[in-house]
Amino acid sequence: MFFRHWRRKRILRDHLIPQTAWETTVSNLPLLHGLTEDELLRLRQLATLFLHEKSLEPVEGLQLDHAMRYDLAAQTVLPILNLGIDWYDGWTSLVLYPDEFATRQDWMDEAGVVHARREIRSGEAWQIGPVVLSWADVTASGGCEGYNAVIHEMAHKLDMSNGAMDGCPRLSDAMTAAAWRHAFKPAYEDFCRRVDDGEETPLDPYAAEAPEEFFAVMSEYFFEWPELLHQEYPAVYEQLAQFYRQDTLCRLASLAASFSS
Numbered sequence: 684m685f686f687r688h689w690r691r692k693r694i695l696r697d698h699l700i701p702q703t704a705w706e707t708t709v710s711n712l713p714l715l716h717g718l719t720e721d722e723l724l725r726l727r728q729l730a731t732l733f734l735h736e737k738s739l740e741p742v743e744g745l746q747l748d749h750a751m752r753y754d755l756a757a758q759t760v761l762p763i764l765n766l767g768i769d770w771y772d773g774w775t776s777l778v779l780y781p782d783e784f785a786t787r788q789d790w791m792d793e794a795g796v797v798h799a800r801r802e803i804r805s806g807e808a809w810q811i812g813p814v815v816l817s818w819a820d821v822t823a824s825g826g827c828e829g830y831n832a833v834i835h836e837m838a839h840k841l842d843m844s845n846g847a848m849d850g851c852p853r854l855s856d857a858m859t860a861a862a863w864r865h866a867f868k869p870a871y872e873d874f875c876r877r878v879d880d881g882e883e884t885p886l887d888p889y890a891a892e893a894p895e896e897f898f899a900v901m902s903e904y905f906f907e908w909p910e911l912l913h914q915e916y917p918a919v920y921e922q923l924a925q926f927y928r929q930d931t932l933c934r935l936a937s938l939a940a941s942f943s944s
């Protein structure tokens with residue numbers, strides 16, 4: 684632990700993301716605009732550590748320059764701004780495709796016959812193993828429009844922090860699994876019913892796939908469009924604010940107020 688701490692201090696001293704490049708990254712990502720100077724400095728430090736501790740692996744001809752790396756890292760560490768980089772322990776690779784990618788999954792039917800299924804994806808997070816993202820989806824994220832493929836996959840990684848990917852991450856002592864369930868279960872059931880009824884929900888219907896997808900998609904809205912999440916499922920917003928230790932609603936509202944004044 685001591686060595687790790689010492690190593691991180693050296694990285695931050697010698698390799699902190701340069702100021703000008705960082706300012707460009709922040710200005711390109713509306714998602715970050717409500718953060719205070721202190722929060723932006725901590726985010727820059729976390730992004731720096733992330734780039735040193737994880738290996739970004741572009742495939743299929745994708746070329747990554749510094750600006751792209753900073754842009755990705757800034758969004759990746761936003762969920763752990765007040766949790767710490769240790770929450771991303773246990774995996775090292777982030778594989779990046781230029782665009783959506785096909786995955787092959789084998790599954791066995793009741794008769795014991797194995798079938799192969801191909802699916803087109805924008806991201807993937809493995810229980811023990813890499814995160815996979817499509818760069819086209821990374822660039823479509825961060826605009827405060829409710830979609831964020833990076834935060835989605837990171838939410839899956841955080842969800843796995845207590846072992847299972849089930850829509851409930853490891854909770855702090857100040858939180859309880861009962862309160863989490865009390866907020867998420869009825870919201871998920873209500874959302875599934877609305878989607879099944881064919882309602883045009885303002886939230887992405889993909890959230891109805893499974894409780895873990897609901898958590899990941901609600902995390903996207905928590906950071907990208909908290910007003911909408913708060914309007915639809917305020918109790919879910921409250922639990923996410925406690926888990927992430929961020930008040931995104933207040934942050935983006937104060938930003939809107941500063942624009943109008």
Ligand SMILES: [Zn+2]
Nearest residue numbers: 835839896899
């Ligand atoms: Zn997902």
